[in-house]
Amino acid sequence: MSSLLSKEFLRRLDGLTLLLRRPVSGHLRGQHRSKRTGGGMIFSDYRPYSPGDDVRNLDWATYMRLDRLVLRLFEEEADTPIYIFIDSSNSMLQADGGKFLVAKKLAAILSYIGLLNHDRVSLAAFSDGVVRELPGRRGKNQMWRTLHFLEALKPSGITNYADTFKRYFGGGRTRGLVVFISDFLQQEPLELSFKPIKQYGHEVFASHVISPSEVSPELGGEVVLVDSETNESMNVHLTETLLRQYREAFVDHCSSIENFFRRSGWGYLRINTDDNFEEAALIGLKKERLTL
């Protein structure tokens, strides 16, 4: 079917539903709870009857008891916009492009689930800004287009979250789910970068893609480390002590990122390119209660 997702794996995704922690603000019918009341199935409240209200929702038992017309209100189920951001900076090319492939696969999974649930799925590849964008689409039939979009992505440029978010959300976007897939190798503090998203009240799910060469680099001696994004070189004499310190620092780095998202009440999933992606993704998403 696609280089990103196999038929068998798509079939496993067919029964999954995206779970959102807060009511959505979608305008079209969907499968998520919304703040609007209407023709849903879940009882929400009572209010006095007004002429013109749907008499089918009158609570006749109350009328019999109190001789007052009271209307039963139900939560209306709506769709939600899903904004999937894929880090396409040069750093994602590491591990022979494994990080970027994992990012695209995860984006494909979440797009598929969103499209299945009649959500409006938008895709944006970014580095120091949005490089390519697929505007919001609904319906399972948009999956082909989504996959083509993802397959066509090529990494380039340097990472700049803040600019990306400001430009993307500055034009006014419906509040929804922001899925952020990146290796989080940037110098700018995350608090600053994600400030616009917090302001607009979006729900965020971060996926942190790491590679074994980042966790435990197999280097030693005199080495010139060249930054894949900035091309900045750094002469280092890698001793075992220094490598151990790096490994500890990288763990701290990952922990600090996870802590940021947890503190913000957002979901966080770390995926290693060495892991079995399909299992890790499904288990991780369920564990993080993004899917059901």
Add this chain to the structure above:
Amino acid sequence: MTALSLPIVFFWASTLLAIVAVILLFLLRPPVLQALVSSNVVWKQVIRVSQALNDRWRWWLSLLLATLIILLLLFAIYRPDLSEGEGRNKVILVIDNSPTMAARMSNGMSRLDMAKNLAQDFLSELPGDRTVLIVDTQRSVAIPEFTNIALAKTILDDIEIGTSLNPVVPSKVSREVAEHRFVFTDGVLLGTPPDTYETVSVFEPISNVGITHVDFALVPGNPGERQAFVELKNAGFEPRVVELDLNSEAGESLKRKIEIKAGEKIGQILNISSFSSGAVRVSVTSSQDGFRFDDKVFDYLSSKKEIKVLLISQNSADDKVLKLLELMPRVDVQVIDALAYSSAVADELESDLLLFNRVVPESRPNRPTVIFGVKPAKWLPVQVTDAMSTQVEVVKNSAHPLMQNVSLRDLIVEGGVVFGGASDVIVPFLTSKSEGPLAVTQGGVNPIILFGFDTETSNIELLADFPILLANLLTWMGDEPAIIRAPPGIIAIPGGAVRVNGMDGEEYPTWTVADQTYFNAIEAGLYTITTEDGPLRVAVSQGAERFSDVNQSRISRVVAADLTAPNLSRGFSLAVILCLLAFGLLVLDWTLFHRRVTQ
């Protein structure tokens, strides 16, 4: 290139090599691996943390290094001298110019020349602010004092071989405090220098056969014959065949070939009866001889003339003195009585010596005179006193030539006189009871010997050593005075000298200190001293075993080629070394720290 300059050249060569090696190591350093990483963000955090402590150390070390470099630069500019105290910037060079330093080495140079060359090279390498004291072991530098280097070089050039066999490092100089003190010596005559001095050895074993002793004597039992005794020493390490050669002033010559083993000392006796009196040159010739000063010795062969003795006696018939004189081979004796002497014209008497027995002439004779049994007379140079004991014990003056090998222990004098009242006479013997001299002698052109007793009033004729006394008497009065043998140098002259002449007639200056006259015999040869008493010969030669033993060095280093200069570190060399060291550290710091070490 000399031994002294070698360490400096070696030092600079080593420094250059070290710099080249550092540059080459830098150029040949292994290529650095380049690794493309996702991002340096985490790496920067790690380095920042790990480098925090290192940076602190680096800062302090850099500060220390910078301080050190500044100090060393100041050292290099101002050339401070780390040595302190009185001897700062002072250098003392003691040049051994004792005779053995004239030995010629395998390179054709004498030991002294080698020492001077080494010292000159050393002086050339000294910084200009040093003062140098040049002194020799023969005291030819009269007033040693610290001078500048240029003047020191001149003084050094003027040092020549001395003649003393007892060279010394002047005590004043050995106590002098200096930054560097060196003795340039062969260690033969000087021996071990003071501990405070570093020794620069110029010793190299050489081949040498030399004359260590020469003497002339009459043949025992045959006074008409004369022989020469010559002692030779082979101081080398190989046997040699040498030619011994004796030449007289009159042209007589005598040669002999002799084989001498290594280290052997042999004596040779040669018959020189045919030689005329006068100067004699004894020389030895051997191949590859490196020391010529002991190859030639000058001596003097005194005249062997017949002595005409006129015996004036009152009773010549049984005169034992006469019989003794007749037995002496060199004596032609004639006898006359006192009356005949009185009537004879003094100038017409054919005699070299007048011998009066119990007779006193009315006036002083005009030739050497001996009087036995003196009686008072006006012309006598001494007063005569009749105070003779009947039995006397003689106290003799062994230094007097008359008393050589004479004891007079059993002398009995039954009557006679003692002398007194004169200062220009010499007393050969006197009585033990301090009654006065029994005999006196007076030198001069016509010497006189006076005995206070005669053969009748004493038993002197019967004593076993009377013939010897008589022979000594004839020798002292009739023969030329014994020659003086001395090594070159300042020689004391007995009596007052009129003048001193060398073999070529050149007159040598004399000087008198505390009634003693001296002259400086600067080289070996035969000198003639003219005194009021007549001519005196002085044979000056360097014939001595200690002098010929030119290989008896007390310094351990024995080969000139192995000469190594001592540590001639100069005042600023430490600064230069440290400066270069700092430069090296700077290069290493730049190469290893800034270029390679984690930033």
